[in-house]
Amino acid sequence: MTKKDLMKKLEELLAEKKMCKIETFSGKIGWNDNKAIIEGAIKCLEATDEEMNDYLTVFKLKYPNSYNTIVNNGNWLTHSHNRYYVYTSVKAILA
DSSP states (O other): OOHHHHHHHHHHHHHHTTOSOOEETTEEOSTTSOHHHHHHHHHHHHSOHHHHHHHHHHHHHHOHHHHHHHHTTSOTTSOTTHHHHHHHHHHHHHO
């Protein structure tokens, strides 16, 4: 897929999840990011809420203090940073 196609798919998934953006520590994922990062964001958004809750359980076991912060910060599934952070952290743990 081209970067244009990836960005279009990312925007569609963001609208479907009722999110305006996905953020990392370095900023919003967008045109300046490489294709691998955009594909990771797409995979994160394609994961079902049930899968993400399973990921959150794994995250809780490894990082209990961060888990408390994320859970107390509102709906983490639609939060611009927390969903992607949990997804990438658990992918690294399970790798």
